[in-house]
Amino acid sequence: MKRTCKHVIVTGGAQGIGRIVTEELLNHDYNVSVFDIDNEAMEELRPHFHRRSCDFFITDVSNEVSVRSSIRAALKKFGPAYGLVNNAVYEIFKPMEELTPDEWNRAIATNLTGTFFCSRYLIPSLRETKGSIVNMCSTRAFQSEANTESYSASKGGIFSLTHAMAVSLAPDVRVNSISPGWIDVSAIKKKKIARQVPLSEEDHLQHPAGRVGNAWDIARMVLFLMDAENSFVTAQNFVVDGGMTKKMIYV
Numbered sequence: 001m002k003r004t005c006k007h008v009i010v011t012g013g014a015q016g017i018g019r020i021v022t023e024e025l026l027n028h029d030y031n032v033s034v035f036d037i038d039n040e041a042m043e044e045l046r047p048h049f050h051r052r053s054c055d056f057f058i059t060d061v062s063n064e065v066s067v068r069s070s071i072r073a074a075l076k077k078f079g080p081a082y083g084l085v086n087n088a089v090y091e092i093f094k095p096m097e098e099l100t101p102d103e104w105n106r107a108i109a110t111n112l113t114g115t116f117f118c119s120r121y122l123i124p125s126l127r128e129t130k131g132s133i134v135n136m137c138s139t140r141a142f143q144s145e146a147n148t149e150s151y152s153a154s155k156g157g158i159f160s161l162t163h164a165m166a167v168s169l170a171p172d173v174r175v176n177s178i179s180p181g182w183i184d185v186s187a188i189k190k191k192k193i194a195r196q197v198p199l200s201e202e203d204h205l206q207h208p209a210g211r212v213g214n215a216w217d218i219a220r221m222v223l224f225l226m227d228a229e230n231s232f233v234t235a236q237n238f239v240v241d242g243g244m245t246k247k248m249i250y251v
């Protein structure tokens with residue numbers, strides 16, 4: 001099946017996994033609208049992408065007004081959206097006794113409600129183009145380290161929201177999620193915070209795949225899920241973690 005439109009919106013597309021997803025989509029002839037709250041990070045990218053079909057929209061995905069305004073501007077620029085990658089994240093790891101209600105709410109509002117807002121307001125466009133939504137979940141939706149409550153709960157919500165939306169929007173729109181494991185994005189940040197964190201042999205070898213993941217591992221899965229040829233794939237979660245969550249650990 002040929003896709004009818006090539007415009008994809010990537011939230012949190014200015015740094016980390018989202019930035020590489022944006023680059024790979026551009027390499028595969030999609031038009032990309034980046035929705036990110038960090039204007040400094042977007043301005044650093046602008047010169048690199050200025051000859052390509054990419055534009056940047058300052059957006060707080062947790063704010064309904066901001067989402068609606070960016071969607072309006074992006075659709076005006078590139079036409080109806082074929083794809084949406086809900087990738088923006090607020091991450092805070094803190095003991096529960098110290099986690100404030102505001103921090104809890106911000107994690108849920110950015111990660112889960114942001115995914116709902118962007119999807120909700122793109123439904124007419126995505127139905128028109130027979131599009132694809134990819135939500136960034138996490139292996140932390142299924143297993144935990146201590147002090148990760150707000151992040152894990154938001155990702156558990158994204159897992160369920162994915163199959164719920166897939167059923168509601170069928171057969172027009174496919175909705176899937178990706179659950180990355182350990183993906184090293186330390187160097188894929190705006191200049192003032194980018195620094196390659198050293199990875200030890202132990203870091204790599206604990207993974208059945210023999211290495212820590214990188215953002216391209218996730219971007220390739222996004223490309224697969226965007227591809228209209230894969231129209232039988234919906235309502236699923238794809239774990240991309242080098243096998244870590246299947247490894248039994250006894251100490």
Ligand SMILES: NC(=O)c1ccc[n+]([C@@H]2O[C@H](COP(=O)([O-])OP(=O)(O)OC[C@H]3O[C@@H](n4cnc5c(N)ncnc54)[C@H](O)[C@@H]3O)[C@@H](O)[C@H]2O)c1
Nearest residue numbers: 012015016017036037038060061087088089136138180183
């Ligand atoms: N890196 C990993 O190991 C890993 C593992 C599992 C899941 N994930 C998921 O992958 C996705 C990307 O993670 P990452 O590590 O690349 O993150 P990152 O922190 O490198 O990038 C996140 C981007 O989201 C933007 N953002 C934050 N709040 C926003 C808001 N309110 N509105 C719009 N944009 C906002 C940031 O400015 C940033 O550019 C996230 O959903 C994360 O939960 C990552």
